[in-house]
Amino acid sequence: MELLDETDLKILRILQNDAKKTTKDIAKQLHLTASPVYERIRRLEKKGYIKHYVAILDKKMLNRPVTAICMVSLRYHNEGFIDTFEQQIKELVEVQECYHMAGKVDFFLKIHLEGLEEYHEFVRSKLSKIHNIGVLESYFVLKEVHNTTAIDF
């Protein structure tokens, strides 16, 4: 599989910041016509460089102003236990992200909720229902200093 050239990279940089930009506009920006840009985008989608397109919504306007970050350590670390934990986490709709970590903490969770009461209820009725959790530390976001889905390359 051949690598991407600079034009491909430029297209990706544009699309990860504004997926609604038309191929025509991108073409103009890159001093090309629509056809090659269109074909490149299709190729980038097909090869998997572009995974999908999403709308980014305003959490606060949708009544999910509270972001919590949870650090979880398991009590037992057998493979089965880990898989079970991951499976159960994936079923919690409040959890937007979950990472298995290297270090003394096993998992990071990012959680969006209506308020602190709902967080309390979430921990009480959902998280604590998952067995095998050893340590659970909670942090709350005071301010989103910076938050983007774009990566630098």
Add this chain to the structure above:
Amino acid sequence: MELLDETDLKILRILQNDAKKTTKDIAKQLHLTASPVYERIRRLEKKGYIKHYVAILDKKMLNRPVTAICMVSLRYHNEGFIDTFEQQIKELVEVQECYHMAGKVDFFLKIHLEGLEEYHEFVRSKLSKIHNIGVLESYFVLKEVHNTTAIDF
């Protein structure tokens, strides 16, 4: 400002999972014609429920396979120091997310890099150049268990 009805919410749920779905398809799914769907989307954009549209790229294919999470505590917590720190963090292209937290840790950073050597170099030549950092703890993602930009509502 009047609230969103169930149709608006359905549209938002669709778009935050697939921004490329046409108004026509959405209309079909909701048993409407394209016009009202189109008008609702425009209104949702204008009112700010939809912030923007982005392409989600594959980090690994773009040679950024390593995700690090950094927990930073400042030495001094005057307003000026915090603002300065936030400003400097925003200039680091490797940092995708930065949150000011409540608790013993002041900031969470999510960082995407080529490899562990690059992380070392990032800390050495960029992070440590920022004054006022008291404690710096690093964690690495072993596995993305779950990661979405969509929120549940």
Add this chain to the structure above:
DNA sequence: TTCCATAGAAGAATATTTTCCTGTTAAACG
């Protein structure tokens, strides 16, 4: 050099979608 072969890219033609406008229906309210 000359002759393919190949890989973009341009340009044109077509299919879809977006966008806007008008008329209609239905619920809301006096």
Add this chain to the structure above:
DNA sequence: CGTTTAACAGGAAAATATTCTTCTATGGAA
């Protein structure tokens, strides 16, 4: 009941996406 308003349907025009054919530059191989 009549009036008003909001939401919707339908359709036309404009813009865009998509496909296809042709052109051009580049790089071997003879």
